[in-house]
Amino acid sequence: MTIPLPALQPGLWAASSMIAAIVLASTAGEVLTAAAMKSIGDLDEIRAHSGLKGAIRAVLTCPLFFAGVGFLALAFFSLLYSLNHLPVSLVAPASASLTLVTNAIAAKLFLHENVDRRRWASAVLVCIGVYLLAH
Amino acid sequence: MTSMPPIALDHPATLIAAVFTPWIVLGIALLIGYFASYLTALSWADLTFVMPAAGLGNVVIALLSRYWLHESISPERWAGIVLITVGVGFVAQGPSLTERPAQGKELTQ
Numbered sequence: 001m002t003i004p005l006p007a008l009q010p011g012l013w014a015a016s017s018m019i020a021a022i023v024l025a026s027t028a029g030e031v032l033t034a035a036a037m038k039s040i041g042d043l044d045e046i047r048a049h050s051g052l053k054g055a056i057r058a059v060l061t062c063p064l065f066f067a068g069v070g071f072l073a074l075a076f077f078s079l080l081y082s083l084n085h086l087p088v089s090l091v092a093p094a095s096a097s098l099t100l101v102t103n104a105i106a107a108k109l110f111l112h113e114n115v116d117r118r119r120w121a122s123a124v125l126v127c128i129g130v131y132l133l134a135h
Numbered sequence: 136m137t138s139m140p141p142i143a144l145d146h147p148a149t150l151i152a153a154v155f156t157p158w159i160v161l162g163i164a165l166l167i168g169y170f171a172s173y174l175t176a177l178s179w180a181d182l183t184f185v186m187p188a189a190g191l192g193n194v195v196i197a198l199l200s201r202y203w204l205h206e207s208i209s210p211e212r213w214a215g216i217v218l219i220t221v222g223v224g225f226v227a228q229g230p231s232l233t234e235r236p237a238q239g240k241e242l243t244q
Contacts, residue, residue, distance in 0.1 A: 122223065
């Protein structure tokens, strides 16, 4: 008979740091990507003028876009890493819902978006909803 | 990912190898389609408009698993579905893009 090895459960600090890493990287990525897309302009209009290839070229020649994608990739690998150590029922809802709120704060600070009461309310509602749904 | 042996930070190559697992390849292909649509939305709308709206995808997943896969949904999850729907309805009521005053106007204000 084999005795199963006790699973190494990361402590509270380790778990929080893994989730914080995902949230920080994905917020930085989202904000940089949003800034890049705003600097490029309406993709539908670009596609109407210069076709799908032109639209793809417009995105792929924007350095800010690659900065954003770099952080999003970092967030993705932090997610894979943490899923290897923590249960998905903790990581998925925690990172998805926290990211909504940190993004609202970052969009107000860095993108100067008009985050009014309606948008705060909706960010918080979707945040709680995602947590309940994914938990 | 949990079906794999634990990955240590001092062996980052194992994390790269995980990318070439068939299921992860399929997931990445679908994520590219999602990302293209997401970028197009971000080119004409605010991040704080697009992000909550994209949360509606969670509701679609939950409803698909209920009516297609016949999974049961707990009252807690129904509450989550209602909250996301209300939240998206909230943000959709407002403008999709922050109005930026034209530069000339900004000086006179």
